Amino acid sequence: MKFNLPKKHKSKNTNPELKVRAHLRYNKVSYRIHCKALPGTPDIVMPRYKIAININGCFWHQHGCTNTKVPNKQREIWECKFDKVKSRDAENRLKLENLGWHVIDLWECSIMNENVLNEILKKLYFRMGILEWYGKITDAEKINYAA
């Protein structure tokens, strides 16, 4: 069975994307969006830190959480589609890493949970060396974020 993946399965400016961008702006982190010059057009990049962030929809990128259910109808076709998306994700990640970028995948379900998102961003800011902007942290937290 022939099946073509729609070119733009990766929609732009989704709610999770806007949410992450709002956080970054609030913390005065500069970034660029939808950088076409890089493999896979990462959703958010911070060139100064060579950090690329992909904001993945749980369904399309098959996160494995509760939003990930494969539809029962035409199951094989869906699975084939998801395989293509997953291998393309992996390919792009490798290409970016080979160019010296640190690639971070953020998932829709984590982003929509404010507490989880805060933890993710603290880790990110720690990596960027700007966690202090985010407020005081304990030594135990520092160890945690360095992991």
Ligand SMILES: [Zn+2]
């Ligand atoms: Zn998820």
